[in-house]
Amino acid sequence: MSINSPEAAAGPFSRRRFISAVGGAAAAAALAACGSNTGRNGSSSATSAEAGGATTSSAGSSSAGSGAGTTTFATDAVPSTPSSAEQGTVTLSQWYHQYGEAGTQQAVQRYAAAYKAATVKVQWNPGDYEKKAASALLTDSGPDVFEWGNGPSIDQIQAGQVVPLGDILGAAKSDFTQSLVDRMTYQGKLYGVPQVIDMQMMVYRKSMLAKANVKPPETLDELIAAAKTLSNGDVKGLFLGNDGGGGVAAGPLLWSVGADYLTADNQFGFGDPNVAVAFGKLHSLFTSGNLLLGAPSDWSAPDAFTQGLTAMQWTGLWTFPDIVKAVGDDFGVLPWPKFSATVGKPAVPIGAYGSAVSAKSKNPDAAKAYVKWLWVDQTQDQLDFAQSFGFHVPARKSLADKADKLKSGQAAQAVDILQKYGHAQSPLLWTSASGTALSDAVSNIVKSGANPAGELSKVKTVVQAELNRVLK
Amino acid sequence: MATPVQDERITGRVSGTLGRRLAGPQNRNLWFWVFVGPFVVGLAIFVYIPMIWSVYLSFFDARNTVTPSRFVGFANYHDMLTDPAFLSSLGTFIVFACFIVPTTYIGALGLALLIHRARVFKAFFRSVFFLPTACSYVVASLIWKMSVFQGLRFGLLNTVLRFLGIAPVPWLSISHPPWYWLVIVTLRLWLQLGFYMILFLAGLQRIPVILYEAAAVDGAKPGWQTFRYITFPQLRSTSVAVLILLLINAFQSFDEFYNLLANAGASGGGGYPPYARPPLVYLYYIALGNQQDFGHGGAGAVILALVIALFTVVQGKLLGLGRNSEQ
Numbered sequence: 201m202s203i204n205s206p207e208a209a210a211g212p213f214s215r216r217r218f219i220s221a222v223g224g225a226a227a228a229a230a231l232a233a234c235g236s237n238t239g240r241n242g243s244s245s246a247t248s249a250e251a252g253g254a255t256t257s258s259a260g261s262s263s264a265g266s267g268a269g270t271t272t273f274a275t276d277a278v279p280s281t282p283s284s285a286e287q288g289t290v291t292l293s294q295w296y297h298q299y300g301e302a303g304t305q306q307a308v309q310r311y312a313a314a315y316k317a318a319t320v321k322v323q324w325n326p327g328d329y330e331k332k333a334a335s336a337l338l339t340d341s342g343p344d345v346f347e348w349g350n351g352p353s354i355d356q357i358q359a360g361q362v363v364p365l366g367d368i369l370g371a372a373k374s375d376f377t378q379s380l381v382d383r384m385t386y387q388g389k390l391y392g393v394p395q396v397i398d399m400q401m402m403v404y405r406k407s408m409l410a411k412a413n414v415k416p417p418e419t420l421d422e423l424i425a426a427a428k429t430l431s432n433g434d435v436k437g438l439f440l441g442n443d444g445g446g447g448v449a450a451g452p453l454l455w456s457v458g459a460d461y462l463t464a465d466n467q468f469g470f471g472d473p474n475v476a477v478a479f480g481k482l483h484s485l486f487t488s489g490n491l492l493l494g495a496p497s498d499w500s501a502p503d504a505f506t507q508g509l510t511a512m513q514w515t516g517l518w519t520f521p522d523i524v525k526a527v528g529d530d531f532g533v534l535p536w537p538k539f540s541a542t543v544g545k546p547a548v549p550i551g552a553y554g555s556a557v558s559a560k561s562k563n564p565d566a567a568k569a570y571v572k573w574l575w576v577d578q579t580q581d582q583l584d585f586a587q588s589f590g591f592h593v594p595a596r597k598s599l600a601d602k603a604d605k606l607k608s609g610q611a612a613q614a615v616d617i618l619q620k621y622g623h624a625q626s627p628l629l630w631t632s633a634s635g636t637a638l639s640d641a642v643s644n645i646v647k648s649g650a651n652p653a654g655e656l657s658k659v660k661t662v663v664q665a666e667l668n669r670v671l672k
Numbered sequence: 673m674a675t676p677v678q679d680e681r682i683t684g685r686v687s688g689t690l691g692r693r694l695a696g697p698q699n700r701n702l703w704f705w706v707f708v709g710p711f712v713v714g715l716a717i718f719v720y721i722p723m724i725w726s727v728y729l730s731f732f733d734a735r736n737t738v739t740p741s742r743f744v745g746f747a748n749y750h751d752m753l754t755d756p757a758f759l760s761s762l763g764t765f766i767v768f769a770c771f772i773v774p775t776t777y778i779g780a781l782g783l784a785l786l787i788h789r790a791r792v793f794k795a796f797f798r799s800v801f802f803l804p805t806a807c808s809y810v811v812a813s814l815i816w817k818m819s820v821f822q823g824l825r826f827g828l829l830n831t832v833l834r835f836l837g838i839a840p841v842p843w844l845s846i847s848h849p850p851w852y853w854l855v856i857v858t859l860r861l862w863l864q865l866g867f868y869m870i871l872f873l874a875g876l877q878r879i880p881v882i883l884y885e886a887a888a889v890d891g892a893k894p895g896w897q898t899f900r901y902i903t904f905p906q907l908r909s910t911s912v913a914v915l916i917l918l919l920i921n922a923f924q925s926f927d928e929f930y931n932l933l934a935n936a937g938a939s940g941g942g943g944y945p946p947y948a949r950p951p952l953v954y955l956y957y958i959a960l961g962n963q964q965d966f967g968h969g970g971a972g973a974v975i976l977a978l979v980i981a982l983f984t985v986v987q988g989k990l991l992g993l994g995r996n997s998e999q
Contacts, residue, residue, distance in 0.1 A: 334964050338738055355964060359736035434825060442823070442845050443935045447943050494823010494842035498935060509824065632962040640757065640946035647847040647945070658756075 290318040290566040295336075295343035297329030297553075300501065301518065301589035311574060311581045318566050320345075337361050337558055344561040345571055351384030351392030351554030354628050354670050362556045363564050364389035368572045375596045377552075383624050384554045392554025393575040396585060396592035399517040399618050400448065401548045402534040403502075403610075405527065408435070408511040416534055418546075420456065420481055423537050427490040430511040436492035439510040441499035444486045446642040448499055448514055452536030453478050455547035455623050461630045461638075466667060468660050476652035478539055479645045486646045502526070517614050518590030524610075533614045535621045548617055551625035552595055593618065629670055630663075637662035730970030738966060748971035757946065758972060761954040762979070768950065769922040771853070772860055776918055777911075779865050784872030785899075798873065802866035809927035812863055817844065817932050821855045844932055847947050852933065856948065859928050864921070868914050875910030879903065912991040916984055923980045926952040951976050 296308055305324045312320035323343065325332055330349075336342035337356070352362040368390065369376060376394060384392035404416060412430050417423040427437030441448050454460055457478055459470040485491055492513075495504040502519035504510050506526035514536075523531055535546035555575050557567040574581065579599055586594045587605040593615060594600045606615050626635070641655035695702040725738070730748055732740035752758050787797050804812075820828045823842035830840040843851045883902050892898050930953055934944050944953060951972065959969025 330962050331960055334736075334962065335960065338736075353962065355736050361736055441935065442842075443943065443945065444845060446945070447935060489839075493845035494827075494840075496818065496822065496824070633965075636757075636957065636963075639943050643847075643945045643947075647845075648947070649848070 290563045291321060292318050292344040292561075292563065292567055292570055293321045293323060293342075294570070295323045295325060295329075295333055295346040297333075297347065298324060298326040299518075299590060301521070304585075304589045307585060307588065311578065311585070314581075315570060315573060317573070318563075318570060320570060337560065340560055340562075342558055342560055344563065344567040345555060345557055347395060347553040347555055348392065349553055350380075350551050350625055351394075351628075352556045354386065354631060357386050357391055358670065358672070361559050362391050363559050363561075363568070364391060365393065365557065365568055365571065366390070368393060368568060369576060370572075372576055372596065375598050377595055377597065379550075379622075379624050380552045380554075380595060383552075383628060386628060392556045393571055394552040394595035395555055395575055396582070397550050397552050397595055397618070398592055399548060399550045399614060399622065400452075400514065401517070401614055401617055402512055402514050402536065403505060403519075403523060403531050404512040404534060405505075405508075405530055406532050407530050409532075412511075416532060417537050419537050419540050420453075420478060421540065424481060424485050424488070424490075427485060427512070428488060431490040435508060436510045437490040437512060438485070439492040439495065439499065439504045439513040441514065442493060442495060443643065444491055444493060444646050445482055445514070446639055446646050449482060449536070450638060450642050451549050451623070451625065452547045453482065455545070455621075456536050457539040457544045460623070460627075461634075462627045462663075462667075466627070466629050466671065468663050468667075470656065471660070473653070474539055474543060476656055479642060479652045479656075482642075482646045483649055483652075487649070505531075516590075517611070517618075518592060520591045520611055520614070521589070529609070531610060533610050533617065535617045546617075546621045547623055548621050549625045550593075550618055550622040629667060631666045631670060634659075634663045634666045726966070726970040726973050728970075729966045730974050732967050734966040734970070736964045740967065744967065748967045749975065752968055752972045752975055757949075758951070758954060760946070761949050761951045764948055765923060765925075765950050768853075768856070768925065769919060772857055772922050773915065773918045775857070776861060776864055776868055777914060779861060780868035780914065781872050781907075781911075783865060783869040784876060785903075787869070788873060788876045798870070801869055804862050805864065805867040807863060809859075809863065810931055812859055813928050813931035816855055816859045816928075847945070850947070852948050855932060856928055859932070860925070864918075868918070871910055871914055872907065875907045876903070879906040908992075912988070915991065916987055919983055919987060920980060923976070923983075924952065925950055926956070929953050930956070 294308075294312060296305075299305070305322075308324075309322050312322050333343065333346055333348070337346075348356070356362050366389075369381070373381070377397065380394040380397065381390065384390060384394065408430060409416065409426075412432075414426045414429050417426045423438070430437035451461070454470050454475060457472055457474040459472045459475050462469045492504055492510040495509060497503040499514050500516060500519075502513075502515055502522045505513040505515065505519075506523060512534075535548045538544040538546050555571045557564055557571060561567045575595075579596070582594055582596065583599050583602060586592045586599070587603050591606065591611055593606060594603055600606070600615075606612060637659045641650075641659045644650035644655050645652045696704075729738065729740065731743060731745060733742040733744050733747075734740035783801055787794060787801070790797055821843040822828070822830065823840065823845055824830065825834055825840045827840070827843075829843075833840065841851060843855050846852075879902070883906070884898065887898055887902050888894070892901060929948060929950055930944075933948055944957060955969050955972045955976070957963065958965050958972065
């Protein structure tokens with residue numbers, strides 16, 4: 201193979217040179233991209249891109265840019281992070297799930313921007329927040345501060361994914377709603393600070409009930425009868441979610457017969473035969489054709505109610521501003537009705553997102569200080585967060601008294617129901633495996649007409665196994 | 673390694689330094705790695721390491737951690753194989769596969785035969801039926817859920833039913849009758865029929881015309897007889913490939929189930945009904961959901977992989993995968 205012609209030599213050679221240069225550059229870029237994922241600061245852009253539309257916004261001092269500009273060399277940037285922490289320019293990342301009400305995202309960014317001791321990046325997570333956050337907590341690039349429904353789960357606590365917050369509540373401890381603080385405490389250590397109280401309850405259109413001559417239902421049978429009377433062609437009587445109540449009604453239904461998920465001493469809590477009877481009634485309601493099913497938005501949004509698709513709906517206090525905007529004063533509030541005239545009590549679930557600190561945080565003390573600042577000290581922000589967007593009840597009693605928007609009309613009635621009939625959403629030792637077992641059973645009973653007692657005994661087996669696992 | 677030495681002798685080059693020898697004659701080894709290397713690295717990082725890691729995790733008590741320390745042997749496998757929900761998810765898959773595999777097979781073959789015989793607009797029909805393949809399962813699920821099979825009177829199908837005087841059906845909310853299967857199966861048919869149709873069309877074009885001429889001379893009637901004795905046997909290797917692909921795809925089904933049937937759940941955490949829950953969806957909730965139980969999730973994934981492998985091997989043996997269709 202002799203190459204005499206200079207043109208022939210130059211041709212393939214330069215092409216090869218070109219390809220090798222391009223290939224090399226591409227390989228280098230690929231490696232650099234992989235490498236950058238390990239970096240804390242630099243990876244934030246990559247993380248948000250993977251997260252499918254999650255928005256990371258940086259608030260605060262100029263030090264936020266220190267990592268962002270050096271994405272390719274993030275591996276070099278990592279060692280420098282602790283040193284910059286010593287200089288008081290700590291960067292913390294805080295994760296929220298997507299609150300549906302307009303303005304909430306801007307509000308939490310505003311609160312974070314006002315914090316001076318560290319730069320706080322707020323990441324707003326649309327979509328399935330729990331799954332995304334749970335995966336992120338396994339890595340170094342997860343949040344420092346994050347919110348979790350009813351505080352960190354027992355598995356997160358036992359796996360050491362979250363740090364105990366110590367005496368973060370300080371003198372304000374007695375001011376926080378005791379049941380929520382208890383719910384976020386495990387073996388005497390506090391793992392989350394309650395942000396605001398979320399409450400669920402039933403709303404009904406006063407005019408529709410009046411027209412059909414139905415009084416607000418007070419027992420389960422009355423509720424089923426009311427749903428029947430109120431169903432009228434295109435308007436259904438009741439909306440309990442597109443799964444027919446399997447998800448949201450289970451808890452209230454347990455409490456309404458006097459049972460609970462777990463007993464006070466952490467045993468299986470719903471052996472009461474009335475529970476099976478009540479679930480059986482839910483099945484008859486499901487098959488009656490009086491329940492709204494297949495609505496475009498689920499129970500947590502007010503749309504089915506405000507669009508007049510249903511006369512009664514199970515929803516949350518947070519939807520009140522939207523409901524008032526749509527129907528004005530033409531609605532009333534109710535708890536989940538008691539089992540019968542003689543048995544049980546009305547009930548509503550209350551829960552609170554708890555602000556927690558990840559054990560993988562590089563600056564756990566700074567993160568704790570930030571949680572204390574925002575959710576304990578900044579009472580004005582807490583009040584704003586509770587009532588300026590969707591309605592929530594402040595987790596501190598002294599603030600709840602100041603929440604003017606919760607003092608009148610239906611919101612005041614809801615708060616009254618909360619105080620009389622509120623139950624913490626689910627106990628700490630009620631694991632998500634137990635939850636899945638219950639919701640499977642309820643779905644089988646309600647939708648498919650399975651034998652309630654048989655299905656509930658299957659749940660008991662799972663719950664018992666889960667309790668044995670987590671009771672250490 | 674005799675070949676490179678030989679090559680070098682032919683080209684007359686003398687091997688020099690170690691780096692020079694590693695690069696191979698004409699830098700072949702070097703170029704091999706330049707082109708293959710990035711993909712090997714990508715495959716290793718995103719496919720092989722996670723696979724091996726999940727097998728490793730399946731032997732540990734790995735809750736909320738991917739670096740577990742408590743070895744539990746086969747306990748996770750035992751739990752999964754005795755978990756009624758996991759077993760019922762395998763049952764769900766079998767129901768789904770029994771329906772979707774033959775339906776798609778017959779539908780795709782029928783479409784291919786029709787288009788193959790079309791005299792005009794052949795390219796047009798081919799494109800029209802192939803187009804849905806380009807649509808994502810997630811987008812298609814949303815269209816199916818929000819518009820075609822919307823549960824209220826505003827849905828497309830319910831509007832038609834209303835016109836006929838039938839009350840609206842909440843397709844995805846009820847389990848008796850199981851209308852959700854209609855939604856799931858029609859969605860998958862719409863998306864994948866066109867792709868398999870193209871495979872069959874390619875197969876049809878490979879059948880030599882001589883065979884049909886010879887058959888006609890021998891007195892075979894056009895239509896069923898020709899199809900039964902010429903076309904269908906000639907399509908055997910295509911059919912085998914299509915059936916195996918369909919089965920594996922059915923096993924991997926996740927997107928449409930998850931997007932059609934997952935609901936808001938009790939506290940916003942998300943729920944999924946116990947029916948129509950295929951294995952991947954169930955494992956997703958165990959490992960990646962709020963449970964974060966990677967041990968059981970890994971064990972379930974290994975079991976599922978073994979089941980898929982078993983099905984494929986058995987099917988391959990029965991249908992004669994890899995055998996030449998001319999033999």
